[in-house]
Amino acid sequence: MAADASTQVTELTADDHACLTFGETEELFDLTAAFVRDGLAAGLKVMWLSDAGPGIAVKELTRRGVAVEPALSAGQLAADGCEERFLSGWSFSADAAVGWLSGQLAASRQQGFPGLRIAVDMSWALRPVSGVEELPRFEEGIAAALSGTTASVLCQYDRERFDPVTLASVGGFHTRSVAAATYYADAKLRICRQYAPPGIRIAGEIDFQSAEPLAQALAEEVRLDGDETVNMASLAFIDARCTMMIAEAVRTMAAAGRKVTLRCPPEVAPGFARLGVADVPGLRLVSADE
Amino acid sequence: MSDENPSPAGPPANSPRSGRDSAPPEPLSLQQPFDRDSLYALRAAVSAHAAAAGLSSQRVYDVVAVAHELAANAVVHGPGHGQLRLWANDGLLYCQVRDSGAASRSAAEKKTVWPSQPGHGLWVVGQVADKVSVDRGDSGTIVTACFATGGRAGRPLHSRSRNTPDRARNANRVPRGPSPASPC
Numbered sequence: 001m002a003a004d005a006s007t008q009v010t011e012l013t014a015d016d017h018a019c020l021t022f023g024e025t026e027e028l029f030d031l032t033a034a035f036v037r038d039g040l041a042a043g044l045k046v047m048w049l050s051d052a053g054p055g056i057a058v059k060e061l062t063r064r065g066v067a068v069e070p071a072l073s074a075g076q077l078a079a080d081g082c083e084e085r086f087l088s089g090w091s092f093s094a095d096a097a098v099g100w101l102s103g104q105l106a107a108s109r110q111q112g113f114p115g116l117r118i119a120v121d122m123s124w125a126l127r128p129v130s131g132v133e134e135l136p137r138f139e140e141g142i143a144a145a146l147s148g149t150t151a152s153v154l155c156q157y158d159r160e161r162f163d164p165v166t167l168a169s170v171g172g173f174h175t176r177s178v179a180a181a182t183y184y185a186d187a188k189l190r191i192c193r194q195y196a197p198p199g200i201r202i203a204g205e206i207d208f209q210s211a212e213p214l215a216q217a218l219a220e221e222v223r224l225d226g227d228e229t230v231n232m233a234s235l236a237f238i239d240a241r242c243t244m245m246i247a248e249a250v251r252t253m254a255a256a257g258r259k260v261t262l263r264c265p266p267e268v269a270p271g272f273a274r275l276g277v278a279d280v281p282g283l284r285l286v287s288a289d290e
Numbered sequence: 291m292s293d294e295n296p297s298p299a300g301p302p303a304n305s306p307r308s309g310r311d312s313a314p315p316e317p318l319s320l321q322q323p324f325d326r327d328s329l330y331a332l333r334a335a336v337s338a339h340a341a342a343a344g345l346s347s348q349r350v351y352d353v354v355a356v357a358h359e360l361a362a363n364a365v366v367h368g369p370g371h372g373q374l375r376l377w378a379n380d381g382l383l384y385c386q387v388r389d390s391g392a393a394s395r396s397a398a399e400k401k402t403v404w405p406s407q408p409g410h411g412l413w414v415v416g417q418v419a420d421k422v423s424v425d426r427g428d429s430g431t432i433v434t435a436c437f438a439t440g441g442r443a444g445r446p447l448h449s450r451s452r453n454t455p456d457r458a459r460n461a462n463r464v465p466r467g468p469s470p471a472s473p474c
Contacts, residue, residue, distance in 0.1 A: 188330055205330060208362060208406075215404040237333060237351075239358055239409040245404050267351035274417055 007176040009034045009154075009195055014115050016152040017143050019174035021159040021167070024233060026201070027192070028156060032119050033064035034195035035154050039117035040071050045059050045108035047078045049086075050121040050156075054079045064196040075111065082124045092125075098141035105151045109260055115150035120159050125166075128225035135166070139173035154178065174176040184213035191217050197261075199229035207239040218249040228253050232264040233288035238271065254282040263288055319343070320376035326365045332374060333358055337387070339376050343383045343439050352418045353385055356435045359411035360387035368393055368431070382420075383437045391430035 003163070009031045012018055013107075022028040028110045032048060039046040050057050057079040062068045071077035083089075086097035101118070108116040117212050125132050142153055155174065157167060171177065179194040180201075189204040200217045222227055230246060234237070250260045262272055269285055278285045320339045324332045333354050340353040358376060364372035364387060370391035416422055419435035 205333070207329060207358065207364065209326070209329075211404060211406075218404075237354065237358070239355070239362065240414040241362075241406060244407060244410055248404075266350050269347075271355070271414070274414070 007178050008181065009178050009264075010038060011107060012038075012152055012176065012178070014150045014152055014156065015146050015148060016154075016175050017139075017146050017173065018152070018154045018176040018178045019171055020119075020154050020156045020178040022156065022179070023159055023185075023190070024203070025243055026203070026233075028158075029060040030064065030194050030201070032154075032156070033061050033066050035063055035117065035119050036077070037064075037066045037196055039078060040066070043076075043113065044115040044117050045076055045078075045111065045113040046071070046117045047080070047104065048119045048121075049068070049080055049082045050119075051082065052065065052121070053081055054245070057245075062077040066196065076113070087124060089127065090127075090129050092129050092131035092134060092138075094131070094138035097138050098145055100147050101142060101151075102151070105145075105149060108151075115152075117152050117154070119154040119156060122155055123161070126158075126161055132249065136169045136173065139170045143173045143175070146283055161165060183217040184210060193217075194229060194231050197229045198224075199231060199261075200228060201231040201234075202238075203232075203234035205237040206235065206242050207237070207242040211241060212243065214245055222249055222252050225258070227259040227261075229261045229263060232268060233261070235264060235268055238268055240271070244270045244275065247272060247277050248281055250277065251280055254280050258282065260284070261286060292305075318375055318377050321373065323371065323372040323373050324361050324365070328362060329358060329365070332361055336374070336376060340383060340437075343378050345383065345437065345439055346392050350436060353383065353437055356419050356437075357385050357387070359415050360385070360435070361398050361434050363387075363411055364389040378439060381439055384434055385419075385436070386432060386434040388432040389430050391426070391428075 003248050007018065009020065012035065020031055022031065032050075036046050036048060039162075041231075048057055048061075056071070061079070067078065068079075072079075084285070086092075086100045086169060088096070100265050104118065105116050122135075125135055139155065142155075145151075146153060146176070155170070157170075159167065183191040183200075184195075185192070189202075189206050189210055191200065191202050191206075191210070194198075194201040199233070200221055206214065221230075228250070230250060246262070254287050259282050262277065264272070265288045269287065272285055277283055304360075319342070320335055322335055323333055336357040337350055337354045339348040341347075345353065353376075357376075361372060361374060364370070368389045369392050372387055375384075375388075376385045377384050415433075415435060419440050421436045423434045425432040
């Protein structure tokens, strides 16, 4: 199956071998949390092998609403570093790694899970690991190992740090390409969908000149159901026009009975408070650190 | 600057400037022209200088917000460009934006599906700054906002909520009315 353009992380199914590209850590954690959350909800065994380490992984998943502790206790979730799993010190072997994956799939079946989901942060391949040239063969091996199984693997590549040649060489072995739905992105501003918890994320600096993509993002969120988070934790500046637009949109959502959370840095919060947002029932204005 | 709700306000009696074209009383810390494409750089420069003046991170953000809204007003409703000056004097940080006053049709904001509220940016300026004065004349508009730096002026002006007289009360300032359309 050839990789298609822009699958949402929430659309992945069993035996998918998806290639997730991310531009910043916040995006990686968000998309991974959605992948883990949906896997746990489906009763699958879920593993996340990351560079962040188990402590940070657990904290970031918890912050995004994933019930981590009970899943860890029940053996349904595992969060580890890549070194402990399919790297052997500073060396990598594609055959050994694919063998490890097949072993995990068999083990999850024996444990009674109907399937397995593994997210793998591939940042280890940026380090001087011997055998890293086997990366395409590893991806090819995963594709073969997953075919017809109930396991799915989400390989996570930092698109800023991996060179385009490497990304292109591994891309063809994936069944899907996953990235956050993006409304706007340039060097100063990024407006994209957030998956866990659902909503939108605005990072950088935004003013009236980006009102159009902001309006598009907000209009889509207004049309949806369920709780909403507008994540502005990495927003360094927002002008009066865009503050007003967001305030109007979240008032509409709250009026429809949806719980809305506005998360922003302490310097930005007064702009929303000034418009009375904090007093609207169902609407929470919280600090970026909470 | 020709905002969408022009105020009849003339030169303020208690202007921080002694005359329309006079230089600020202390050396300028920043003087920067701006247009639509340079608002990001303008904000970065204002942020650096406001931080150097000793303001808290919240007040640095507020100065940047005020500078942006005044400049954006000149860009969207005025000639499309202008000049920003920033200087400190006697415990106050002054942020002044001047433009030639003539509205440019090409500078007008592109309409979006989301309705905008004219004058809202200037309402925010009035809410955030400790004092604002507007000087409209034949050669253009000068808006000056000032912020207490907690220096020689003593108690910060933005503590005025305690209902005690302070310099802010004597200033020719933008009314703190509830309407977002309050003119500057």
